[in-house]
Amino acid sequence: MTTFVDRVELHVAAGSGGHGCASVHREKFKPLGGPDGGNGGRGGDVILVVDQSVTTLLDYHHSPHRKATSGRPGEGGNRSGKDGQDLVLPVPDGTVIQDKAGNVLADLVGQGTTYVAAEGGRGGLGNAALSSARRKAPGFALLGVPGGMQDIVLELKTVADVALVGYPSAGKSSLISVLSAAKPKIADYPFTTLVPNLGVVTAGSTVYTIADVPGLIPGASQGKGLGLEFLRHVERCEVLVHVLDTATLESDRDPVSDLDMIEEELKQYGGGLDRRPRLVVLNKIDVPDGRDLADMVRPDLEARGYQVFAISAVAHTGLKELSFALADLVSKARAAKPKEEATRIVIRPKAVDDAGFTVVQEEDGLYRVRGEKPERWVRQTDFSNDEAVGYLADRLARLGVEEKLMKAGARSGDGVAIGPEENAVVFDWEPTVMAGAEMLGRRGEDHRLEEPRPAAQRRRDKQAERDEADQEFDDFNPF
Incomplete structure (x- = not known):
């Protein structure tokens, strides 16, 4: 049973943010010392990082569900909750991350390269952080934001300079074992190589890596045999190095037809494989019939423009010339590559008229509000607390949601939904000048924390506030 896995589907979930705490400081002779609820901790991220000591995705094949820890809730005494711990998942060099639709999200090449697959949720603010000169003693706190979730596909594509391609049992594993220190499994039957093998070769001042990957058969580009697994790497x-068997025992095969078949599979697969620099290796010339066949087909292959080497991996014949020829091709390929530019930070400012949210009327007459801020604020609101609902209304009004609803044609009593269909908050809209927290008598203020006023003065101030709010409502309400 093979222990190599190069493609898995992974389900990742970041940690949720901890809830904020609503608390009032109390001590002897000072029973109402003001709000002291701490903030909730941030949820942990799920991070993929390249680790060159990892060579397979086997761990994620057996355990495809991974979740980071959530943040702890805040506590009284201005104690913030502990942040959740990030979950770091090591992946092999050359791992491509895709979504389930096949869109590439990241291509991880190079030790230490990272990708945040799921972001942890924000922690909710405690009532100490929500207090202000106007709202001195909030009786509510914000909830933590749920962590992100994502289903991704990890696909490993081997990072090497040279790839040995050819039929099964053409001698690729034997060749890499004598060119480098790699120790692949070798036997005289098809598909001995079930996993890619990598070796490091030194030729003069050039050091390059060489890969021996599963052999090709006709139809490999359509997934027959181990073809797709091979071509991915x-x-x-x-x-590319075509390793051709000059001592095959199959009567319907010869080096030239083998080469034509492999070239056709490379062309069908695409990705520019048919345009890569390549040379041809005629292997197993230590066998008498093998040398005769090699001498016979060599002129034909050279006439096609191929650089041809006749070798014997078993007898170590012709290996030095082959190694230096590969080093020359690798050096030219590296020199032709564009130089990597320094990392640039691209700043894309938002448009001046970008409100950060949209209001769309759907076919059933419902007005749907979509945007990062309003959707996050809804998730952070405890709808069982009137003050929290009023605070949400204030934030939406300041953002301009109410104004945009009016411009979209919304009227009193129309249904409004904030968020996507699966978890939206739906309510009947009532247009106002000041949002809920203000209309309900300046929520969050605790008069017990203020200097005492005569009862008559308190009544007059309260009535003046009500009259002012009613007048502003009448002036604004167009209905």
């Missing part, structure tokens, strides 16, 4: 290689 060839994509990143700069140089």
